[in-house]
């Protein structure tokens with residue numbers, strides 16, 4: 001398959017471009033998504049497809065998602081954008097009480113297969129209302145799918161799947177990844193099925209389970225563990241939180257018998273809690289150490305850069321957590 | 336209404352201070368002297384200066400991320416504003432809140448929001464509190480046209496009118512919401528016309544003329560103070576540096592920017608003061624020098640202050656700290 005080096009932003013743009021090209025039912029709506037104001041993944045698309053299909057909206061998050069739902073009920077495939085994830089609270093009612101539940105409440109007579117793209121800030125000193133990583137909220141809502149890509153290739157493949165998926169999808173982008181480059185297959189049919197984790201680095205001693213930006217922390221940690229501690233870490237990128245690829249996760253940890261879950265969301269009641277519970281239930285007795293979690297500190301994100309840097313996971317924190325799993329009492333007994 | 340020479344000079348001093356504070360940030364970030372995120376208010380000084388002279392100290396203000404000018408007008412010390420923007424201990428929130436989230440209740444600044452449209456409902460609540468307590472204080476909520484397209488604004492405006500609350504909605508209409516011209520986001524030509532839909536007066540004034548803004552504000556404040564309910568005041572202006580600092584403003588037509596710059600409220604009010612003999616060139620030059628000096632002193636104080644220490648992280652999350660695993 002032909003592939004091209006591009007940034008995450010370009011890969012997402014490619015997915016949107018190809019979807020608009022391929023299917024008349026697809027249209028985009030959101031704030032500042034049309035040219036000349038657009039600077040993110042939608043840049044250039046209104047020029048190519050017109051403002052009817054790439055629609056700038058007023059600042060009206062509830063109506064952006066609500067309108068997407070209406071159009072989707074009637075058979076269209078809208079891709080709504082919530083500029084920054086912190087603003088999703090305003091649209092949450094539409095996501096939670098309409099999009100996620102329609103299929104069930106109407107016994108399949110109506111459905112809302114929308115895609116809501118949003119973006120996590122953080123690391124930009126923008127403070128507590130422009131830095132939150134909130135995917136756990138939506139994992140908690142039966143009916144929603146939740147997708148968090150880590151690489152340009154995954155971004156393109158997963159967004160393509162999300163747009164054409166029959167269920168409502170929340171697609172979470174990360175501003176700090178938008179400029180990162182990688183190879184992306186250019187075939188319009190290239191898609192990555194939802195619910196398939198990806199082993200980003202094979203290893204034997206400990207499994208680092210992660211998604212989104214934290215995959216890069218885990219990969220950096222795995223390199224350090226190998227180079228400085230002769231520890232072989234396997235990196236499992238979940239890619240989608242709902243559906244959760246329990247098989248890939250469990251079979252990796254079954255081999256390594258140690259795991260660290262890493263995410264940028266706050267650790268307390270974060271996605272890691274569900275993942276750890278699943279691992280303990282599946283692998284009780286086989287684990288050499290309690291599963292570790294590395295997540296953001298349970299505080300509103302501080303604005304001052306020196307404080308903000310303390311809040312998020314880092315490769316160093318992942319290394320320390322991995323080492324704890326290797327040094328636990330049980331690991332000691334088994335040698 | 337004619338304003339005394341003294342009041343007009345106070346207005347000018349405020350405008351010049353707001354401009355100097357914005358210019359200095361722009362210069363400092365532009366030259367790499369320091370870094371901070373901010374949403375410039377350059378160009379909108381007339382509105383904030385009018386609020387500065389029309390509001391009483393006990394009147395309350397709810398503003399936004401684009402609040403530098405509003406905060407100065409309401410009397411928040413410059414060190415607290417700069418300190419917060421640059422993440423230092425002497426910031427209004429010791430650097431924890433950041434540029435978008437500055438509060439100083441002593442000066443009546445009760446809330447600054449980064450979420451567009453989040454301010455008006457809180458302004459309604461502040462006004463409810465004043466009414467329940469029998470105070471004649473007024474709450475001013477300041478926001479842009481973009482904010483009036485949120486459901487939150489509509490809900491708040493309806494409540495304020497319904498309950499005759501002492502609120503003044505000050506809409507600083509700078510013609511854009513981020514990169515989108517606000518005329519593309521509403522059917523109405525004038526945002527002030529929204530007011531009729533809630534049953535409150537809506538007035539539209541030249542937001543680059545501080546005297547016109549002050550006149551409209553005084554009337555609205557007076558009405559609110561006497562139990563006659565809210566007013567929506569649209570002040571038409573422009574933001575000279577775009578949405579955020581560093582915005583290249585490619586979405587703004589050049590002739591629009593040029594004519595906005597030509598209507599810069601600061602030199603315009605200066606010329607008015609000279610023409611009407613309210614002040615001499617020498618006096619105004621001195622006011623400008625004082626403002627620049629005040630800004631420089633504040634900046635140097637802030638730059639030599641500490642960054643917040645790590646123990647600030649777990650402080651103020653709850654009234655009494657709860658231990659969570661780190």
Ligand SMILES: Cc1ncc(C[n+]2csc(CCOP(=O)(O)OP(=O)(O)O)c2C)c(N)n1
Nearest residue numbers: 087401449450451479480481482511512513
């Ligand atoms: C709920 C919400 N949606 C989107 C944004 C992103 N955003 C920040 S400022 C802004 C434009 C606001 O325009 P306006 O209300 O006119 O105020 P101005 O910035 O012009 O002062 C947008 C869309 C936000 N902060 N909050």
Ligand SMILES: [Mg+2]
Nearest residue numbers: 479480511512
């Ligand atoms: Mg505006």
